[in-house]
Amino acid sequence: MDVQISNLKKYYNDKLVLDIDNLKIKKGIITGIVGPNGAGKSTLLNIIAGMDSDFEGTILYDGKSINKKIYKEMTIVFQKISLFRRSVYENIEYPLKIRGVSKWERRLKVENILKILDIFDLKDKKAHLLSGGESQKVSLGRALVFNPKLLLLDEPTSNIDVNSTIVMEREIVNHNKINNATVVIITHDFKQAKRLCDEIVWIERGKVGKVDGFF
Numbered sequence: 001m002d003v004q005i006s007n008l009k010k011y012y013n014d015k016l017v018l019d020i021d022n023l024k025i026k027k028g029i030i031t032g033i034v035g036p037n038g039a040g041k042s043t044l045l046n047i048i049a050g051m052d053s054d055f056e057g058t059i060l061y062d063g064k065s066i067n068k069k070i071y072k073e074m075t076i077v078f079q080k081i082s083l084f085r086r087s088v089y090e091n092i093e094y095p096l097k098i099r100g101v102s103k104w105e106r107r108l109k110v111e112n113i114l115k116i117l118d119i120f121d122l123k124d125k126k127a128h129l130l131s132g133g134e135s136q137k138v139s140l141g142r143a144l145v146f147n148p149k150l151l152l153l154d155e156p157t158s159n160i161d162v163n164s165t166i167v168m169e170r171e172i173v174n175h176n177k178i179n180n181a182t183v184v185i186i187t188h189d190f191k192q193a194k195r196l197c198d199e200i201v202w203i204e205r206g207k208v209g210k211v212d213g214f215f
């Protein structure tokens with residue numbers, strides 16, 4: 001899925017926090033969004049995710065305005081993780097449940113995700129008892145489990161140790177390659193951006209800037 005952003009303006013209490021004339025997120029690649037604190041990166045990702053409709057301008061997904069079908073084909077992993085007060089298994093199973101996937105197929109998919117993200121031992125643990133890093137891994141699992149066409153990630157490895165970062169990055173890239181999925185990732189880690197991303201968008205004071213010579 002590609003995303004075309006045109007004439008986007010977003011205000012918080014009369015303050016213009018996003019002002020983007022034209023930005024295209026290309027289909028089937030990993031796009032990194034980088035820039036200083038408070039630049040508007042999370043605000044932009046939330047708008048793309050359809051979580052915030054209070055803006056001026058247009059966002060088109062494969063040329064269409066947001067609708068229920070498009071909404072079901074994408075997901076966002078927030079910077080501030082919000083999991084249900086249920087088991088890790090139930091949290092990861094949820095997106096499949098609401099999409100009408102059968103019970104046996106849900107089990108297959110959830111167990112596969114638990115294995116590939118190396119969190120099988122957390123399966124029965126209550127999500128509100130997880131550490132920050134464990135929660136981030138479960139959140140990525142909950143996002144990957146239904147093979148979203150558009151995966152939006154807001155600093156997904158900010159609390160993650162080196163080995164788990166390798167595992168998470170591997171699965172983000174696998175998802176992109178195997179499913180030809182579009183991935184957008186906000187990161188403050190330039191090395192991570194270089195490792196993962198095919199393109200970089202630099203955001204500063206709500207505007208898209210130049211990134212010549214990044215790679």
Ligand SMILES: Nc1ncnc2c1ncn2[C@@H]1O[C@H](COP(=O)(O)OP(=O)(O)OP(=O)(O)O)[C@@H](O)[C@H]1O
Nearest residue numbers: 012013017035036037038039040041042043044079
């Ligand atoms: N709910 C809100 N109400 C008012 N202002 C907000 C709100 N959310 C964000 N802002 C402001 O909008 C601007 C952009 O914030 P945003 O979180 O998008 O930045 P960011 O680039 O993601 O920053 P960081 O790198 O620190 O996560 C900031 O000035 C922030 O203070």
